[in-house]
Amino acid sequence: MEESSSSSELKRPQFGTRNLSDPQNVFQHNACLSSWFSCLHIRYDPTRFRKKPALKETCDGRTLKNQEDVWHHNAWDNVVWDEKQVEAAEAKLKLNSSSFMDEEVALKYEKEASQFWDTFYSTHENKFFKDRHWLFTELPELCSEHIESSSATDATKASAPCQLAGFRILEVGCGTGSTVFPLLEANTLKKSFVFCCDFAPKAVELVKSNPEYDPARCHGFVCDISEDNVKFPFPENSLDVILVIFVLSAISPEKFSSTIVQLSRQLKPGGRIFFRDYGRYDMAELRFKPGKCISEHFFVRGDGTRVYFFSQDELRKLFEGAGLVEEQNVIDRRLLVNRGKQLTMYRVWIQCKYRKPT
Secondary structure, rough: HHHHHHHHHHOOOOOOOOOOHHHHHHHHHOOOOOOHHHHHHHHHHOOOOOOOOHHHHHHHEEEEEHHHHHHHHOOEOOOOOOOHHHHHHHHHHHOOOOOOOOHHHHHHHHHOOHHHHHHHHHHHHOOOOOOOHHHHHHOOOOOHOOOOOOOOOOOOOOOOOOOOEEEEEEEEEEOOOOOOHHHHHHHHOOOOOEEEEEEEEEHHHHHHOOOOOOOOEEEEEEEEOOOOOOOOOOOOOEEEEEEEEOOOOOOOOHHHHHHHHHHHHHHHEEEEEEEEEEEOOOHHOOOOOOOOOOEEEEEOOOOOOEEEEOOHHHHHHHHHHHOOEEEEEEEEEEEEEOOOOOEEEEEEEEEEEOOOOO
16 A cells, blocks of 8 residues: 555656646646636636527527527527417416316405515515616617607606606516616616506515615605506606516406506606516416416416416507507517426517507
């Protein structure tokens, strides 16, 4: 044993002698002088062997043209479903919607909706949702360079927090601020003002406790937009943009129409509502088990929060029924890929823009 040990010591270079003069020899030893690691780090490009999309895919999105390439990226855009996939989705939906929840139980989820969401935000705080910087790509009007600062309208009252703002935004269902704070960051040079509300008091509390919250440029308040005759902290016909992002799906379908009508009254002529939410046959809808269905396409999650899955036609009827003009109503079908676990997940979202006539 001693001879083996001594012979190995002879083969092992002495400390300070393993200088990495050529990066190609990096795997010949377990360790090299630390001074060379910085040099090695600079020379090594971690993205060198990473699969990159072609220029056309980068501009137009990643389109999956060959099923064999599915594992090359983590996500694919504009995925086309074939008839078999649609039939399989309909079969799953028929199974998990085979029986509706008892009316008394469903009524409990309706009455305690804000409490369930309050518990959700108390548990997850601001660690669940990522900041929505993608919003500026979909709605460039929100960026400071696209905002034309206009004079305050005659309807604006001196008591309103946005009395000097030329561009006013309302986000309903603000959560912990994943949209609010990117908006404040992007519009630092213009006289814009962001209103944000949520019917979960904990969510509004988290927004206001954020160091980036500025009462001079933002006003958060607790509000249930599905209630009739909501008293907003601004006059009607005074908002430029209303953001309704993954919010309407948490409301009972019976209240969709009155909610949209109420929001449309807050827009100034030419103002827009930007909508994004879950679409039919989304992965989340197909995963529900029997017994979780309140009504058609309306389900209860395990944490007590509710979710609805929309179709383009019903959204068109809702917004146009409120007197708004359609600018966009598209389905966003994406394929998300977990390459480590070899899993594919099909997501379906619907995105809309509707404008109030001038």
